[in-house]
Amino acid sequence: MRFLIVFILSCTLAFSQENNLINVYNRDQISLNGDWNYIVDPYENGFYNYRYQPFENSATPGKAAFFMNSKPENESDLVEYDFDSSDIISVPGDWNTQKEKLFYYEGTLWYKKSFNYQKSKDDNKVFVYFDAVNYQADVYLNGKKLGKHIGGFTPFNFEITNLLKQKENFLVVKVDNKRKKEGVPTLNTDWLNYGGITRDVRLVEVPENFVKDYVIQLNPDDNTQIKGFITLSGKDIAKKKVELSIPDLQLTKELITDENGTASIDIQVKNMIYWEPEHPYLHKILIKTTTDFIEDQIGFRTIKTKGHDILLNDKSIFLKGICLHEESPINKGRGHTKEDAKQLLNWAKELGCNYVRLAHYPHNEHMVRLADKMGIMVWEENPVYWTIEWENKDTYKNAENQLIEVIDRDKNRASVIIWSMANETPTSEARNLFLTNLAKKTKALDPTRLISAALEQHDYKDSKVIRTIDDPFAEVVDILSFNQYIGWYDGLPEKCNDISWKIVQDKPVLISEFGAGAKHGFHGDNLTRWSEEYQANLYTETLKMLDRVEQLRGFSPWILVDFRSPRRVLPEIQDGYNRKGLISEKGEKKEAFDVLRKYYEQKK
Template structure:
């Protein structure tokens, strides 16, 4: 107890851990705002020694190494034969972005470090307007230059960020240069060791966004549990205070309004009309919503629903629901994925869940997925678990690491608070219990509740195994469980344990706290097309199918189980997995192969979900 109190005190006193360390700009719905899409051809160049960031004695890089310089090296060299350049971004190879550098060249397969990207674009900046570079994601760190001037940095490979370039953007030709650094340490989030592919680079779209001087920086519209439509709006700009705000929900004929306070904030609500149709997996109704303020306007399609916990039940729109789901990584189908998550790529994956597995739920592991995915989940009717990459052995005793995790969590929540599909925010996955970890994660849980009181908080935990008198009991005794709305456990009995599969249905589950439980992971590897009917050897389709049958039989006996997201929809790349016959750099726990071939276990889970597929129990 003393260690826990000391850990909590250290975190609370650390100035870098304050929730107030919000970014200067949120730029909500930045992907939908008017602007210029900078997807397409970019030049690229590796920089394994980070020569473009600093000279070999420290300090600024030499003129021969500045990838971001606003010059054409070849043109300068023609004018001055004594000029020296040891790089030339203008004439470097070209790739199409967004997408990880894993697909640029065969030599980049396991590259981990700094890569530079550069392109030019034409602009016509107008007086009285503001301009931002909005990035969907750069994995893991981004250093951004415009016309040779540094305009900002961002750490965190999976959340959006926007950098204001109003004073740097010029009429005509502009040059943007981005250093993408994938290297992680034991202090980063996630740490060095994970079980998925790094996929460094500019993995989501980049846009030049134009806004008025006073812009809608953040807006959140939701249905409260007492039946009201509530809006929270924040403006940015010198004249953000005293601005008129108007919220319009067209199909419902609803409009409500107010005036921002001195710092540009406003909140208001109105009784939801009886004609409102609540969003659900069965009827994923979305409404056209507009927010107008300060000469700015943003449009969105938003669903309205409520989610809460009562005893051991999860209630969607006031009715108990069983979450029929599966986990997935952000990796498109194909033998050479590059994390280019287009709408078509996202739909192909989510359709396998919704239509193939008869699912209503997806766990987007182990980091925030693209907003393409969450918007599509809204449209298709899939409930979403969203999480940040606090994974395994994060440095829980370091205040700066906590501050980074809090920033990532805020960026994730603010981006997707208007997505009806998102019902669970997860703060961690399989983290070892310690006083420092408990304090770290409890801080994140408190932040979630401050940022979003309309959803549930969870984390993927581990359980203790007890054996007595030939009976196996899995006990959920993680102290974090008391702080969560929904408990979740990753369990791999019969795969990572020596249990015969026939034993699994007899395993009991117990918890000292009374809350709903999700089996957030369970699974077994199988290489598509490898069969062993007689022995059901591990890595065979037969073993995986039987593993699912027996694990589902175990799950059916857990009285407080309210959902599951087995591991995993699709085989995915993982450098940890190197069996020369079965893995070769792929985690094979998918129910479909990397190219989309369904394995036998797919039909086992689909049949189970078909049986329990009623909207309420």
């Protein structure tokens, strides 16, 4: 495979701004987390006038525009809102579980945070960085529009250097989580549409000339060669020295930037320590210029396929996995803390997993950073879910931009081995083109990882007992993944005994989902729906069935923990939760947890 990483983030997209800062996780920063004032605005009166014209289109928006944070100038002055006397909400966090009246609210909330800021050096630049806002964010500082971001699970930032004051800055964010037909994801999902500023917000100060981007990876075709680049941003960035150090390899390399400020990396290394689940070694990486210094922790490994095998560092592996949603096992809302991620990954390790599928959207950065340290391989997924507007050009740009942003954030994480394009999407000419274009973009951005998608299984040549994958996109992916629910949506668990599989593609097979619902503490026989016994029996029968798939190289059953979903309304059983978890929302393990754990103990 040719090693070529080209980040095409400067292209003009309706849903994007200039490149995000790289490695904010390890940069000096000032947190804007904490209490923010908020206003509920279902009619968007703070954004539009009574003729439904945006205030921001006017040279003088006036006091009615909420982003102006106006105050009455005298006792006769009319201003019909006041952030400072409005209610308080915690950031990061969803509004659904913080405010009972907003549990199912879909619409606009305005957030406001006031702060002071003193730069450490006059010519430094300052950015405001959002880890994620669901779904659309319009961002203003001191009454001026910074920009817009669409997509609820990826980071974005804006430079605020020229608008920043030492005292009494006010940051206003209009957050709109309404589901949209043209959105990504679209109207119909199987999880709660949490709204709000759901991840961290910080101010990041960097030198005028700073390290803008870098990729430091192994060449997939030569695991003794480190390849990549380092790019600078600022003035006079051509022919500048950049020092790359990897202390534990006793490696220091001086690089010189080209006319675009990019320095190529091409280094042969002896005695490389490779990252793998049993020994997730991370190398300290130091990048130094005359003005900037940045540190990262990067694992070196190769991931590829050969025939039916998935090869990690040229050794065949079996992916013992589980699916995860980004719900907090601690606070019961949208997960966002390192503690949330650690609890979920610790449960996965207890289950015997070496791999997790992050469904159905990019999760927070804590998850992949911890997976790096804990030796857990990761499937990351773009939220192209079920049926979206395949022929809508803006929908495609939206999906592509969200994919670009997660790849940009996580491209140096050793744990990430699979980029997933979609989940359970019905085949059509427009859909095939949509996903194929996403796959091409992904390979152009990052050819060091594998591409997959959660496809659907079908009957083989009208047989009712032989299943196959009949999908043109199966020819595009590196790993053939599909969801199947034989024994739950398709017959009873005993049907697993009758089903066989005819997989014609010469690729490794990964079962991206299987499972059954069960209410913790509800018991019955093996045929009693919703009982722990039914779920455990289905796991037993499914595992025996899947072992008969010749190309099987892993699976990620659905799902680790019960999670909220408005689709799941059965009283006293679901109560607004999808019950396919192996652990309840209260942290209680069901019988099927041990069934899968024992299987993984025996699986090499």
